[in-house]
Amino acid sequence: MSARRVVVVGYGMAGARLAEEIRRRDRTGERVALTVIGAEPHAAYNRVLLSAVVAGTMDADAIRLQDADWAERTGVDLRLGVAVTAVDRDERRVRLSDGSAVDYDALVLATGSTAWVPPTEGLRTEDGALAEGVACFRDLDDCAAIVGRARPGAPVAVLGGGLLGLEAARGLAGRGALVTVVHPVGHLMERQLDPGAGAVLARTLAGLGIEFRLGRLAARYVPGDGLKLDDGAHAPADLVVVSAGVRAETTLAEAMGLECDRGVLVDDALRTSDPRVHAIGDCAQHPGTVSGLVQPAWEQAEVLADLLTGAAPAARYRGTPVVTRLKARGVDLAALGEVHAEDADAEILCLQDATRGRYAKLVLREDRVTGAILLGVPDAAAAVTQLYDAKTPAPSDRLALLLGRALPAAGAPAHSPADLPATAVVCRCNTVSKGQLVKAWRGGACSVADLAATTRATTGCGGCAEAVRGIADWLAKA
Ligand SMILES: Cc1cc2nc3c(=O)[nH]c(=O)nc-3n(C[C@H](O)[C@H](O)[C@H](O)COP(=O)(O)OP(=O)(O)OC[C@H]3O[C@@H](n4cnc5c(N)ncnc54)[C@H](O)[C@@H]3O)c2cc1C
Incomplete structure (x- = not known):
């Protein structure tokens, strides 16, 4: 029997993880002939750690998800720097921006999300491009643009006081830039925080050198000068970082005639309204939720790999209880x-x-x-x-x-990992429990690096590294 042709559109965190999980289950490519198409020119990287790139604590090499020769070694047809421009569902063929075409038996949309740019006068030029001195905060190229302009002492305005805006602001303040956050709501991170928490957070960040203009809209941007706000105030800026929210990238799915709401609608088997087409990650909307976080994206990638390789035909995705963390020193x-x-x-x-x-x-x-x-x-x-x-x-x-x-809790220094229940989730991004770490250790993964390689714990945002080290130390002594 010939291998099933699976084409993945998007080589971001969900697409790259799906490809890895498929190859973990089908090492020789006997069951799945895999093509991955990524619009970005880079090898897949850990987008969650872009905040660390802006803060200057990591560089592009440190956040790579896969080695340069990963695709070649695993027999994956990886095409970088080309976008899928159209899909013919009757012919089961995708068309690429370089003029080529690829046929599929199963298609996976992992197109992620895109930064939303508010219609503020001056942010875009007449041809729709971002104006001089304006950058989004979504990919590696954005980070290069941000870092290139954010010199110590330079005034920077961040548009948006949500999670990503605050991570950018903290990173840039740490580089010595003079940061002002302009946020249209009266308190920060209003989706995740109530006004009391928002006020305490603003006070903490103000103590780290960040200024806030809350409840204010940017009315106009003038390159080289900065932002004029809706109350007439002026926020000087050599650089404006736009972090006003993200939208699921559904352009292709809509053009294909798939059912979309805020994202591409999928069921528990991550199937869209066309059973041959699946969607995972930020672009997918599983009953009720478009998550915008990596933990659901990676859980969905595992389930879909089970289904596409036939490793577990009954696997289903039932949703993820998400926890939002701010990564700001x-x-x-x-x-x-x-x-x-x-x-x-x-x-x-x-x-x-x-x-x-x-x-x-x-x-x-x-x-x-x-x-x-x-x-x-x-x-x-x-x-x-x-x-x-x-x-x-x-x-x-x-x-x-x-x-x-x-x-007792994972990551709480006052307690021994011995007291922790086996079910306690230690690494959220990869949904790894203490029990899985102990099992991996007993299976021969007897260092933090080996535990990471076996279970993937610590390889997401890295926030659990200390907890995993604590568990490894405890196991070594035991
Ligand atoms: C700065 C930053 C910090 C973050 N921090 C956290 C965090 O702490 N915790 C957390 O859980 N989440 C965080 N996130 C969100 C997390 O990165 C996303 O949830 C995750 O990247 C989703 O993976 P994805 O593959 O669905 O989308 P993406 O990683 O965005 O990848 C989608 C890819 O598809 C490509 N693509 C789109 N359309 C096409 C096409 N037509 N053809 C070919 N390729 C296409 C895009 O170019 C992109 O490379 C953060 C995001 C950012 C930007």
Whole structure:
């Protein structure tokens, strides 16, 4: 029987992971003949770590996801720097920007998302390109443009006080740029935070040298001068970083006539409205959610690899309870679940210590954690996240929980990994539990590097590196 021709559109975090997972299950290419098409000219890289590139703590080489010869070694037909421009679903053929075409039996859309640029006067030139001194924050080329202009002492405006805008602002402030964040809402990260937490976060970041113009819109950009705001104020800027939100990249899917809403609609088998076409990652909308985070993208890649190779035909994707973390040096912030709940059925606790940059909010229903904001309380963040994942009842001493004193938790230095339940998720990006790490260790992966290679823990945002090191040390002693 000949191999099934699978074509993946997009060589970002979801597309690259899918290709790897397919080859993990089908090493020789006997079952799947794989073609991956990526519009970017670079080998796949860890987009989550672009914040570290802007901050200057990592470079492009350090965030590569695959070796230069990975595709050749694994027999994958990888085409870089070419986009899929059209798909003929009747012929089952994709057309590429270089004029070539590839036929498929199964097609996977992993086209990610794109930065949204607000219609502010002056941000774009007449031909639609970004004006001189304006950059988005989405890919490696954007980072090169940002870093090239953000010299120490240079005024920089960041448009958008969401997660990515704040990561860019923190990184640029760390490089010595004079950063002003302009945000149209009255508090930061309004999707993940309530006004109280937003205010504490703004205070913490102000202490790190960042200025804020909250509740303000940029009315006009003048290259070489900066932004004029809607209240007439002026924000000087040699560089404007646009981080005003992302949109699922559905252009191709819509042109193909697939059903789309905020993303390409998919079912639990990650099938679109055409059963031969799948979608994963930021471009996909699984019942209810377009996530914009890497953990769902990578879980979806595993399920789809199971299905496309036939390794587990019953595999299904059922959704991912996501936790949002801000990756900004000097700030520890996690937000999860329903943070805005106000109804009488919810038990809501809140502790605020703005002077020390701490804010902890817990939302519980029937004793289970259903939402939380944890700023400046890393021990509590680790313990609460564990309860949220496991859906187990919270300890009755809620205050101790909010202060991080109620439970042993992954990443909480006060506790030994021995006390941690095997089900505790240690690496969120890759959904790796303590139990999986212990199993890998017993299977011969007896160093942090080997644990990372076997389970992939630490290879996403890297935030779990200390917890994994702690577990490795504990296992070595045991
Ligand atoms: C600065 C930054 C920080 C982030 N931090 C975090 C974080 O801390 N935690 C977290 O969970 N998530 C984070 N994210 C989000 C995370 O990076 C995304 O969820 C993840 O990259 C999604 O993977 P994807 O493959 O779906 O999309 P992408 O990684 O965006 O890849 C899509 C790829 O498809 C290509 N493409 C699009 N259309 C075509 C076409 N027609 N033909 C060929 N190729 C095409 C694009 O060029 C791109 O290379 C961050 C994102 C950014 C930008």
